[in-house]
Amino acid sequence: MPLAKTFSFIKDKFPESVYDVTESSGEQIFHIRSEVVRDVLEIFKEKGFNFLADITAIDNLTLGGFERYAVVYHLLSHDSLERVTVKAYVAEDKPSIPSVEKLWKTADWQEREIYDLFGITFDGHPNMVRIMNPDDFTGHPLRKDYPRLGNKERDDYPVIKPAFKRK
Amino acid sequence: MKITEKPLETERMVLNFGPHHPSTHGTLRIIMELDGETVVKATPEIGYLHSGFEKLGEDLDFNQYITITDRMNYLSPLCNNVAYALVAEKLMDIEVTKRTRYIRVLLSELSRIADHILNIGMLAVDLGALTSFLYGFRLREDIYDLFEMATGTRLTTSYTLVGGLMRDLPEGYGKEVNRVLVETDKIVNDIETLLNKNRIWQDRTKEIGVISKEDAISYGLSGPMARASGIDWDLRVKEPYSSYEDFDFDVVIALNGDVFDRYLVRTEEIRQSMKICRQALEKMPSGDVIIDPGLGYSLPPKDEVYNSIEGLIYHFEVTMPNRGMMPPVGEAYVPTESPNGELGFYLVSDGTRTPYRVRTRPPSLMNYSIFSKLIEGHMLSDAPAIIGSINVIAGELDR
């Protein structure tokens, strides 16, 4: 099985940086430290995982994990039809992780989205600004400690009265 | 001759396109730097429809969130329903019945037809060909009627449940579908007659917004966008879900990767979808559309709830906090082939009745991210053509 081989190859190469390999609902999940994410994904890319399907993040505040945040990469190989999930753990006190924008252009907007919604910065990203929320927004809404109803951002606009009085 | 040899000197101009421009289909904003009429640089701004879907999902249980998925991609809501039901079923390891799968396939393909026909119509409108839009919308209305028969509403269908469907198809549904399919064939032919050999149409779409194969992969494109660039990738064939392996259809591929090819891929996909619909109707198995309600996963049929006390009690139990649907701790990602491309849902569960994290992999976001690269060097008037061919759906783009 090529996937298992790739796993062991990476484990040999970065022995301290690989936490674990688990399986959930038939999917292989590869847990690593955030510092090596670029190198690891580069290896995956060389081994045939040519398509970065999705990047997202999870706030492990109550779920538990190796660190507070996990950035999740879903990789796909167009040739061998395999999928693999890579989870890179990011510490709470310094939420930053190397950007993979150089490997796949699709990472550009998705990393900006994670920055906007989770507050994780991506080192080496060309344009790390908010993408979904307005520029003057404060906070990172998908963090578990951010209230769903927000901090009154949605009530903060001038009220327009009709210019002409109508009864 | 002299005039063309020495082009007019122009200064760079910055143009703000949108967010409320008719050709941006809602809420896109692009800041373009122009040199004369040529776009030198384009910076898309998104987020004007950001509605916090993913935050909301953390507070709703699995069946409740299905109603929210409708509002994400409002051109083909049923595909979203199916995708979300699939991921929840994968997480909880539920097998649905064969009939459920076939109905899901039938309705997904109908929505694919409705989605593509509207997209072609909108693209044509943006380029000044109103007739195709009106023809297409007439067909869409017919398909709306089919949805209404099956689900009760036109647009926000919420038809699937985790473990089945809200209800079975009504009687005589196959006949109605067949009637609409005959109509579809006519309308697609009409539209093709109007457009394919039309000189203006060809001038405005050929060689515009060309995407190479490598770019398509690097930017994460999927669906018709990728297939128009020659990538043989269709999740319905490569990673079949919901019994797609039972159906016989072709994957549509074009090689040039321009706007015209994307249009061709979409029209041909409509024909393939019609084929799938016909097969689904022919082979439709009988049986239930909901798995055994005793398992505590899905809501009981509405008849039982209204007409028997056991059903009512059971319904209460399933929907009460900390009762009913309790998935295992874990996570699941399911990719599906929505009309726009790979629509994936990623669920993380901590074992309570609401998901810990719901993530949508929105095909529109990836498809649209290549826009600034495509428009560079083209004329300003090509922007609507390129946006139209990408089929950006703001609800899905911004979530």
Added chain:
Amino acid sequence: MDQDYIKSNVLTTTLESAINWGRKHSLWPMPFGTACCGIEFMAVLASRTDLARFGAEAIRFSPRQSDLLIVAGRISIKMMPVLIRIYEQMPEPKWVISMGACASSGGVFDTYSVIQGIDRFIPVDVYVPGCPPRPEGVVDGLMKLQKKVGKEKLSDYTTSNTS
């Protein structure tokens, strides 16, 4: 002059009702369609429902040329300044239809980024319920607005009230 001639050629009315009659049968809508309701609004304009039968088919995408703002879809915190701007650019007299649950109240989206009803910030004349409203519902809303326009008094339009 001969009585018959006068009867068939002279019409007496008030200025007010003549103006209102004109206004209500030639509303020029500006659709502010953002989400799913925008798609249903397209259905209102398209073949089957055909808004042209009610004199409101002259869709303008420029606020300067329209007198009816139809807000169809959810408005996010990033979009609200745009909506306010567009509303302010429309010339008087102007009316607003809020189409769908999201525009009227936030709908199912009780989240940090969705405005809980545009009427908190801009005046709304007619609310069309539904998620999304059926095209017939929108037409009904338009007819309600026409009724309302028909009853307006010119004397209420006093510039002195501008504030």
